[in-house]
Amino acid sequence: MSEIQDKSFTNLPAGAALISEFVSSAREAELLEWVDCQNWRDDLRRRVQHYGWVYDYRARHVSADAYLGPLPPPLRAECGRLGASDMFDEQPSQIIVNEYEPGQGIAPHIDCVPCFGPVVASLSLGSPCEIVFGNRTSGARLSCMLEPRSLLVLGGPARFEWTHTIPARKSDMVEGVRTPRKRRVSLTYRTVLAD
Template identity: 75%
Template sequence: MNNVLTNVPSELPPGAVMIPDFVSSRRESELLCWIDDQRWRDDLRRRVQHYGWAYDYRARHVSTDAYIGPLPAELRAECNTLCSTGLFDEEPSQIIVNDYQPGQGITPHIDCVPCFGPVIASLSLGSQCEIVFTKKGNSAKVSWLLEPRSLLVLAGTARFEWLHGIPARKSDPVSGTRKPRKRRVSLTYRTMQFE
């Protein structure tokens, strides 16, 4: 993973890498069609799907008995790529799919440290949206536009010392203007890590 991280733009927190067009437009459509045929959980402000392991949002934890089955074959291609390109040392064992409608976001957070491994990756499908990174313990902030089909990888400092969140709004600043958001679906890939 080190050679991938040498080309990180200075605007991103250290240890973060953005890969544009990680999947093709055709693959994006295939993923969205398959995802929309699955069952959604709607007990949050946004709809979610869990694969591999269920995450307990109230406890902010994954327990050893939260295994819900192997990752579906329909989602494995990107897992294989994450591993074969060296972005992950082992194939992800958990995927959470989030469905964001315009105006929805997610509170700034660091993904559960005792639960998940040293690398987190998130694939954006559908609409663009702005992500905001905030340095833990001070006021340093960095904003970045997540483009459709891009993959954001967080490791090292970006994974453990920077919070990341999506502001809840209906448009984002793009090249000096406001661009309306449409529906965005993210797939977050993680490995499990139990103490």
């Protein structure tokens, strides 16, 4: 992979990669400071921000009139890195920022197939947490920890055949030790295929 170094994990589905330290601690602080100065939507069980395009959670759709404009300059650096890598065919055109307080999660899902391109990437900031993958055909389950500043990339089978979820709980088992969660913010990068 060009520029981006892949760290292989055996507990990820085929087509997934988890890249440690995708951003520095200083960049993590910059991103958190910037998103915390923006307006949050609170119509879900967690707070979110949409950039580039609004995703309609109820209709599970992105329409052409949902375009918000170009991605804001403070968020473009990582998009440039992703677009320059061999993971994305082009730079992502949408970012969703999700905030997870302890006890919050997201239900098992596959990012909308007709809405988004073949690769989805998510940058974790703040607290670590466990992500769980479920194979829709075999029922197999895999999980791994998303460490702060890591980038999870889902393509191929991981993108289309496996659900992913952040279990709604207040702690995770980390190397055999129950570890309380703190606030986590994720930035999810996608390419919109609007109609």
